[in-house]
Amino acid sequence: MTTVGVLRETAGRERRVALTPDGVARLRKQEISALVETGAGARAWFEDIGYHGAGAVVGDRDRVYAESDVLLCLHPPDDVAACRPGQLLIGLLNPLGNVELMQQLATAGVTAISLDLLPRTLSRAQAMDALTSQANVAGYKAALLAAEAYSGFFPMLMTAAGTTRPAQVLVLGAGVAGLQAIATARRLGALVTGYDVREAARADIASTGATVLGGPGPAKDGDGGYARELTEDEQIAQQSALDEAIPRFDVIITTAQVPGGPAPRLVSENALSKMRPGSVVIDLASTVDGGNVEGSIPDTRTVTDAGVTIIGAAGLASTVPGAASTAYARNALALLTHLMPRGEVVLDLDDEIQAAVVVTHGGRVVNARVRDRKEIRS
Structure with missing residues (x-):
């Protein structure tokens, strides 16, 4: 069974969390397990007991990194170097402004997927559009x-x-x-x-x-x-x-x-x-x-x-952490459903949505926009 891990945000005054207890329950219906870092949702008033009740396992940060196949976040974690080769990291990673970090993730064998690269012109991707949901808030x-x-x-x-x-x-x-x-x-x-x-x-x-x-x-x-x-x-x-x-x-x-x-x-x-x-x-x-x-x-x-x-x-x-987290979690779940139609991750870079949001895979920066930005900076 695929395990989706949820990290506590480390950026500044960030109070949001990438997945809510309701999102955990939806994952469980798709036979996907959830592993949530202790206190990940506390600043958005989503307590650990709520995650337990929805079917998640709550554990420390090291365990989330060690046992998760997919990691959900909003911003790149401060300790992103703890990611394992083969893991998926999904969030608002700002890859066009974090070109060096994207290269580090590629070198580490991490598949980085950034929701802020999602084209708003794709109607079937609207449910995944985290920039829109957070901009509304x-x-x-x-x-x-x-x-x-x-x-x-x-x-x-x-x-x-x-x-x-x-x-x-x-x-x-x-x-x-x-x-x-x-x-x-x-x-x-x-x-x-x-x-x-x-x-x-x-x-x-x-x-x-x-x-x-x-x-x-x-x-x-x-x-x-x-x-x-x-x-x-x-x-x-x-x-x-x-x-x-x-x-x-x-x-x-x-x-x-x-x-x-x-x-x-x-x-x-x-x-x-x-x-x-x-x-x-x-x-x-x-x-x-x-x-x-x-x-x-x-x-x-x-x-x-x-x-x-x-x-x-x-x-x-x-x-507005409660409403913003709820909206973001729905965006992340829509993307996960697209990536995991049968409960397992299926990457297809010929798919127009994945081609837009997958930044690194297989040890390389595969996103054309990020590669272009890297070449300009170098």
């Missing part, structure tokens, strides 16, 4: 975080003390996270505007009932339905338009990312300096290497000299 929480940090109200309020105008919210980037942020901010009563350089994304903004901010574009999508990196001329035109528009808004939520590349800078220091005191900027793309917003710092709330609050919030899905 992040976009929802971004709107709530913005409402909490903003110095005023999101909705228009009419009271005996007078009428308060609704907050003007601008969401930059209309992928899954951006559209969810737009929808949530609208439900909270704000007047919402969205912006994206992609034509299809602008149509999506309009479909929510939000206003579409005019500007340069529209531009075509990149590979797999994701945004592509803009040319230098496009970036200049976009920045000029955004610098003019941003100061009109009370709240800015930025969600724009490019797979395998740096997040585009959308909110400049110039734009920030012209915003009203008490305004809020939420940067979902904030990393140590930068983000969408000038001066944003990951997991940090700062206030500019002009009184604008900037929040670096790249890990928002982790702050």
